[in-house]
Amino acid sequence: MTILDDIIAQKRFEVAEMRADDKVVHSRNILRPSLFKRLYEASHLQVIAEMKRASPSKGLIAGGANPVEQASAYFNAGAACISVLTDKTFFKGSFNDLAAVAEVVPIPLLCKDFMIDPIQIDRAKAAGASVILLIVAALNDEELTGLYSYATGLGLEVLVEVHDVEELKRALAVDAKLIGVNNRDLRTFEVDLARTEEISAVFPFGEQRVLISESGITGRVDAERISGMGAKAILVGETLMRSGTIEDTLRSMQVEVTGLSR
Numbered sequence: 001m002t003i004l005d006d007i008i009a010q011k012r013f014e015v016a017e018m019r020a021d022d023k024v025v026h027s028r029n030i031l032r033p034s035l036f037k038r039l040y041e042a043s044h045l046q047v048i049a050e051m052k053r054a055s056p057s058k059g060l061i062a063g064g065a066n067p068v069e070q071a072s073a074y075f076n077a078g079a080a081c082i083s084v085l086t087d088k089t090f091f092k093g094s095f096n097d098l099a100a101v102a103e104v105v106p107i108p109l110l111c112k113d114f115m116i117d118p119i120q121i122d123r124a125k126a127a128g129a130s131v132i133l134l135i136v137a138a139l140n141d142e143e144l145t146g147l148y149s150y151a152t153g154l155g156l157e158v159l160v161e162v163h164d165v166e167e168l169k170r171a172l173a174v175d176a177k178l179i180g181v182n183n184r185d186l187r188t189f190e191v192d193l194a195r196t197e198e199i200s201a202v203f204p205f206g207e208q209r210v211l212i213s214e215s216g217i218t219g220r221v222d223a224e225r226i227s228g229m230g231a232k233a234i235l236v237g238e239t240l241m242r243s244g245t246i247e248d249t250l251r252s253m254q255v256e257v258t259g260l261s262r
């Protein structure tokens with residue numbers, strides 16, 4: 001069993017609980033700008049800034065973090081999108097965190113969770129998300145297609161996460177526009193920015209798609225390296241959560257995109 005298997009087993013249990021319980025966290029439904037458009041048109045690397053208290057690989061990162069304060073700092077520094085980890089068991093997050101952030105920032109909002117069932121997508125939307133995550137490694141082709149069309153049918157954008165070229169092919173088969181490469185192997189926790197390099201070498205940049213690099217990004221030097229690969233955005237959690245100067249740290253990563261991205 002890998003950690004991803006453990007997480008998915010927990011999600012099956014949570015989905016059963018959601019079906020039995022009609023308690024839904026609602027947020028005001030604010031119309032948010034398109035994340036795809038924002039990233040596609042960007043000349044500088046955009047930051048998807050994550051609210052992350054803990055993780056399976058690092059344990060406690062910022063246990064007492066306040067999602068509203070964190071998101072406000074991200075917004076003030078020009079984040080393109082805010083990602084909120086809503087998983088409770090492994091990341092100490094919640095849909096309440098997402099709903100609280102939705103109340104205070106007007107930019108795209110990503111519900112970062114391990115989606116295996118439409119009811120989770122309903123909950124994400126109700127809590128104010130405008131973007132959801134689908135992890136190719138956690139879904140078969142039928143599930144990926146079904147959840148992708150369910151989410152887009154609700155007017156949500158979908159970030160499809162891949163880790164290798166085979167998974168990229170599966171993401172392209174559902175016509176994903178926002179494709180994230182997770183530099184962290186979710187089975188072994190090994191982090192290597194070369195994962196984004198590998199995917200960027202075969203990425204169809206000419207087809208109105210954007211490449212996003214996720215995980216293990218520690219600062220400006222990493223951002224410069226990734227911008228040279230043609231990625232339009234980075235998804236950053238731990239580095240921002242541990243920073244004593246969140247706004248400066250975030251701004252330092254908004255470097256010019258130097259790679260071929262269109």
Ligand SMILES: O=C(O)c1ccccc1NCC(=O)[C@H](O)[C@H](O)COP(=O)(O)O
Pocket residue numbers: 003004050052055056057058182184186214215216217235236237238239
């Ligand atoms: O972060 C983990 O340990 C982890 C383990 C298993 C599944 C997912 C995991 N993280 C989710 C993410 O994708 C990251 O939170 C996100 O990309 C930000 O990563 P980082 O900047 O390294 O905190």
